[in-house]
Structure formats: C-alpha cells, structure tokens
Amino acid sequence: MNRTVIGGWRLRGAQFGLLAAIILIWHVFTDPELLPPIYFDNADQAAFFFGRPAEVASRIWNWFASGEIYRHLGITLFETCMAFFIGTVSGLGMGLWLALNDNASAILDPYIKALNSMPRVILAPIFAVWFGLGVWSKVALGVTLVFFIVFFNVYQGVREVSPTLLANARMLGANQRQLLRSVYLPSATSWVFSSLHTSVGLAFVGAVVGEYLGSAGGVGYLILEAEGNFDVNTVFAGIVVLTAFALFLDSMVGAVEKRLMVWQPRTAQSERL
Amino acid sequence: MNNNTQAPALAFDGISCVFASNEREGERYVAVGDTTLHVAPGEFVSVVGPTGCGKSTLLNVAAGLLAPSSGSVHVFGEPLTGVNSRAGYMFQAEALMPWRSAISNVAAGLEFRGVSQPDAEKAAGEWLKRVGLGGFENRYPHQMSGGMRKRTALAQTLILDPDIILMDEPFSALDIQTRQLMENEVLALWQAKRKAVLFITHDLDEAIAMSDRVVVLSAGPATRPIGEFVIDLERPRDVAEIRVHPRFIELHEQIWSVLRDEVLKGYARQMEVSA
Numbered sequence: 001m002n003r004t005v006i007g008g009w010r011l012r013g014a015q016f017g018l019l020a021a022i023i024l025i026w027h028v029f030t031d032p033e034l035l036p037p038i039y040f041d042n043a044d045q046a047a048f049f050f051g052r053p054a055e056v057a058s059r060i061w062n063w064f065a066s067g068e069i070y071r072h073l074g075i076t077l078f079e080t081c082m083a084f085f086i087g088t089v090s091g092l093g094m095g096l097w098l099a100l101n102d103n104a105s106a107i108l109d110p111y112i113k114a115l116n117s118m119p120r121v122i123l124a125p126i127f128a129v130w131f132g133l134g135v136w137s138k139v140a141l142g143v144t145l146v147f148f149i150v151f152f153n154v155y156q157g158v159r160e161v162s163p164t165l166l167a168n169a170r171m172l173g174a175n176q177r178q179l180l181r182s183v184y185l186p187s188a189t190s191w192v193f194s195s196l197h198t199s200v201g202l203a204f205v206g207a208v209v210g211e212y213l214g215s216a217g218g219v220g221y222l223i224l225e226a227e228g229n230f231d232v233n234t235v236f237a238g239i240v241v242l243t244a245f246a247l248f249l250d251s252m253v254g255a256v257e258k259r260l261m262v263w264q265p266r267t268a269q270s271e272r273l
Numbered sequence: 274m275n276n277n278t279q280a281p282a283l284a285f286d287g288i289s290c291v292f293a294s295n296e297r298e299g300e301r302y303v304a305v306g307d308t309t310l311h312v313a314p315g316e317f318v319s320v321v322g323p324t325g326c327g328k329s330t331l332l333n334v335a336a337g338l339l340a341p342s343s344g345s346v347h348v349f350g351e352p353l354t355g356v357n358s359r360a361g362y363m364f365q366a367e368a369l370m371p372w373r374s375a376i377s378n379v380a381a382g383l384e385f386r387g388v389s390q391p392d393a394e395k396a397a398g399e400w401l402k403r404v405g406l407g408g409f410e411n412r413y414p415h416q417m418s419g420g421m422r423k424r425t426a427l428a429q430t431l432i433l434d435p436d437i438i439l440m441d442e443p444f445s446a447l448d449i450q451t452r453q454l455m456e457n458e459v460l461a462l463w464q465a466k467r468k469a470v471l472f473i474t475h476d477l478d479e480a481i482a483m484s485d486r487v488v489v490l491s492a493g494p495a496t497r498p499i500g501e502f503v504i505d506l507e508r509p510r511d512v513a514e515i516r517v518h519p520r521f522i523e524l525h526e527q528i529w530s531v532l533r534d535e536v537l538k539g540y541a542r543q544m545e546v547s548a
Contacts, residue, residue, distance in 0.1 A: 167338050168368035170356050172382035172433065182381065186372040263372040265415035 023053050051232040059237040069241065075218040077245065079135050079207035083142020084200060084249075091147045092192060095154025096184065105155075116152070120144045124213045133214050142206025146199045150192060157191030158184050190264060193257045200249045208242060280350030281311040282437050282469035283335055283360075288344030289495075290330050304330045305341070306495030310488060314349075314436070315467040319480035320498075321532060322490030323539030328473045329365070331496075332441050335471055336362045348437070361435030363426055363443040369414045375401060375425050376410035382433045400428040404458065420451040427455075431462065438463075438470045445475070456483060456512040464509055477532060481524055482512040489531050492539035500531040 006014065028034050030046045030053075047055075063069035098105040098112075124141050131137035161183060169183050211220025219238050226234035288308050294300040304327040312318045322328050333339040334346060337357035346353040348360070369378050379397035384390060401410055404424040414422055423443060430438065440459075444452045460483060463470060474480050480487045481504055489500035506520055515521050 162366075162368075164364050164366040164368045165370065167333075167336075168362065168364055169370070169381070169385075170338070171336060171360070171362040172429070173358065173385040174381075175385070178385050182370065182373075182385075186370070189372075263374075263413040263415070 026050070027053050048230070049232065051236045055233040056236045056240065059233050060241060063237065063241070069219075069222075072217055072219050072222050073241065073245070075135060076204075076207050076211065076220065076242070079138040079142060079210070079218065080200075080203045080249070082135070082139045083146055083206050084203040086139065087143040087146025087203065088150050088192070088196065088199060090143070091150025092154050092188070094147075095151045096158060096180070096188065099155045099158035099188075100180075100184070112151075116148045121209055124210055127210070128214050133216060138207045138210030138215070138218070141210045142203045145202040145206045149195045149199050149202065153191040153195035154188045157188035161187045190261060193253070193261060196253045196257070197250055200253055201246060204242065204246050204249070280347070282314045282316070282349055283310075283312040283471060284345075284347040285310045285331070285334070285341075286345045286347070288334060288341035288346065290327070290334065290339065291342040303495040304493065305334075306497050308344075308497045310498060312437070312469050312471055314469050317463060317470045317472065317483060317485045318488060319472045319474060319484040319486070320488045320490060321474060321477055321480045321528070322496065323492045323532075323536045324475060325543065326490050326493040326535075326539055327496040328475075328490060329441055331490075332362070332439050332471065332473055335437070335439055336360055357437070359435060360437040360439055361430035361433055363430050363438070363440045365441040365443065365445060367414070367422065369422055369425055369429070371414050374411045374413055375406060375417065375421075378414070378425055379428045379432055382429060386433075396432060397428070400432045401425070403462075404428045420447055420455065423447060423455060424458075427459065427462075434466075436468055438468050440470065440472045442474050444479070452479075453513050459483070460508075460510065460512070477525060477528060478516060479512070481506075481521060481528070482510060482515050487524075487528055489528060489535070492535045492542060499535070500528070502528050 005011075030050050032044050032047060098108065121141070123144060124137070127137040127140040131140055165187075166179065166183060169179055174182060207218065208220035208223075211218035212224050215221045219242055223235050223238040226232075226238065285308055288305060289303060290305040292302045292304055294302045308331065310318075310320075310331075320328055320331065330339065334341050335357065337346075337353050337355055337360075348357055370381065373381065376394055376397045379400055380390070380393035383393035383396060388396075398407075398410060401407060404427055406421060406424050406428070409417065409421065412421075414425070417425065423446075426443070444455050447455065456479065472480070472483060477487075484504050487502045487504060488498045489502075490496050491499045502524060504524060506515060506518060506524075
C-alpha cells in the first residue's frame, strides 16, 4: 500500500483554507444583514448568542493594543507554568521512587488509585480556602491534574524497562546509581514526554478553572466577567487567546522533545524526487 | 593474573534451578537439574541442546544474575556471589541502550568503572574499528542493521577484557553470511586473547566449528549434560571451510546421534504443553 500525504505549502494552504471557511461561515450566519433570520425572530439574536468573528478579532486587538490583557495573561501563564513544573518534577520523582521501591508501591497503591479516580476539580474551592484567592490555589489545582499523568507514565516507563537491558548494564558493572542514571531515567524520559503534551493542556485547565471559580485576575477571570455581562464576543476572544498560548506551550514541549529524543526511531519515509 | 592457575575459570558443581510454575499455581518447574560443568581458562566450550531446555538459565547462573537453587558456582576457584565481575555477557536479545550512540554504548562499561568519558570513548572508538564499525560511532542502535548491532554488542562486552565470555545464541538472529563473518571474527579475537568462553547455541554446526569442547544438554525439565565431545580440529579455523572437513562430519554424526533423541523429546514436550 502506498499512502502519500500532501506536504509543504499545500498542507499549510489546506489547513489555512479550512480555518478561513469556518470563520466565513460563522461570519455569514451571524451577520444581521447578509442572511434573513432562519431560526431566530430577530436578526441581531444570532450575533448575541454566537458572537461575531470581526468583533472577536477587534476585542483581541484592543486587548493587546491597550495592554489590558498582559496582566491577566501573565497571571494565567505563571499559574500554568508553575503547575506544569511542580507537577512534572514531583510526578517524576514519585514515579521513580515507587517504581523502584516495591514495598512503598504496594502500601501506597490503593491510595494512589483512589486519588487518581477522584474528580479533582472539586478540590478547587478547598484550595481557595487553603491558599487564598491568589495564584497559588490555581497552581495547586493544576499540580493535582498534572502530577498523576506524569506519575503513572514514569511508573509504567520504569516498570517496563527491558530486563535484558538491565541485566546487560549490570554485567557491564553499573551500580544502583548508574543504573538509575543510565537506564531507568532515559527509559522513563520517553514516557514522560508522551505525557507532557497532555500535561501542558491540563495545567492550563487547572489555571483557568481555578480562576473561573474565584479570582481577581487572569484570562479565566476575564471570561467569567464577560459572561456576567452576556458579552459573548469577549468570551470567544478569551478562548482564542488561551488556545493560542496552549498551542505555543505545546510546541515548546515538542521542540524540547525533538532535541532530547534524537535516539528514538521515527517511521522512515522514502522521499519523492 | 590469578593466584590459582589450576582452578577452572568457571565451575558448576551439582547445580539445579527450580522455578515456580507459570502455568499451574503451586507447582514447581525444575529447569536445570544436577549439572556439573567446568570450563578451563582459555577454553572455548559450547553448550547445545533442544529449544527451551534451560540453556539460558545456565548462562544466567554463570553471570551471577540468577542464584542456583542448590549446588555451587566457582569462578577461578572463588565462590560466586552477586554479579560475576570477571565475566562479559553477550545476550541473545537486543541489549544495547537505545538512547546511546554506538560509541557511547561501547564506552558504557568503562564509564561505569570510573574511566573518564574522553578516555572511555577513545578506547571505544578503537574497539568499534576492530569490529569493523569505524565511521559508525554516532549511529543510534535503531539506525544500525542487526549485524552492526551485534558487532557493537561484541565490542561493548570485549572492551572490558573479561576473563570469561558468556554468549547466549548471539548470532541466531543474523542471516547466514553475516553470521559466518561474525563467527570468524569472534574466533580471531578469541585466538588473540584466549579467554574462557561459554557459548550457548542450538546450531550444532556453529558449536563444532568454533569450540574446543561441545556439551550436549538433555531436553527439559531437569536439564543436565548427557554428552561431552572434545573437538580436535586444528586451529585457526574458518567456520565455512571447516564444515566440509571429514573429521567435522564424523564429529557432527556422533554428536547429532545423541542430540537427536533430545530434540525429539523436547519437541514432543512442547506439543504437549501447547495442546
């Protein structure tokens, strides 16, 4: 079977075209003058419920032009990055420790399963009481989401290190510390990276949901405020800004992954000349 | 080198290995039963036996990765505790670290022993050239062919200059041409250094062509040696040419007559388990 995937500018063109088409349809259906009201009684109601792309764009433009957004964006990004960092490091440490320590892992197993199956978003109000309405309650929520993803991946990664690889390293004279550094850690790293893409998204969820439930700043707070005023355009503008930054953070993880994981095989593809 | 030159490099005395059965709970499986086998320093000994008879178990015991259920293991006259630090082990399965390039895989053993990275990599570079992989230093294992990976593994084992070399069907995954090349290279390297070798294989041709002595194991369970043959073919040998030597054919017939029954038994037992 020969499957050729379009590439280069044609792929980009197709992707951009899809976006343009969606925005165009959105625009046509919400503009009071372009189409007669199909569903709503009043021509302005579609725009009220669904917002209008031009308005959303101008809202975003105003945010950045006036500089109003920077404080909120800074708060949200700080919360996200802190949650991501603390969650990843603690998940990695805990995962390594439990994977290499059978007794601790056996004792803690039911509690970890319980904590993982608990709907942890519900902790947000408790964190607000513990850590106040500032950034740290949001960081705490993000950490609870990120930690388990990284933890389970590292745990799995270490547990599934090839026994032959371990035996070989031991025969070559590696002691426990060298085994950890040369075998367990690199082996777990590949699993960690596959989880980091999910983790970045969840760190964002933690930050925004935390802000949404009670805060005085951040993009989640902006969205909450706009909803209170039935300002759908601002809500969409907030969502677009958040999505753009989530994509940016994800691509950063991707770039680091590409640098660190050069040893991983990629599917070979013959080139058409 | 060692204070007791008379002691065998490797001595199994009445060892047996018993495992808990995977198939039926509470039952035990005797993989190796009452095996006595000595390998002299500098001797090349091959062990042949039917598939699944516990050959690899024997090697893991020699490596110190597995403690025997009973019996004793001595290395150059001293009882073996923990990993056998005088042995190098070439595994049947892939054992290279996929996150290290060829040169840093070969250098790994020296680094574990406290040699600085530049020194270790310098020595590793020389070893890679010796196994015919000069210019491939920076390839990762997934970028190499099966034969190249085996060569890297060989360099990785031999760079530490072990007094005992354990090999577990190291070439079974290679095509016949690559395999004969590798066999000749191993023989040449062995000829130069004369280390004790315990070589496990299911290929009788390979065993006879390379060894000083061939040990035939019985079919499992409770595998033990049932025949021993001294290979009195002159060295140096070429593994491809020696196969047509009349003495080779004679030895092959003798050993095969012992091995055949065991192979059939081993096969029948496997059919039983799968039925």
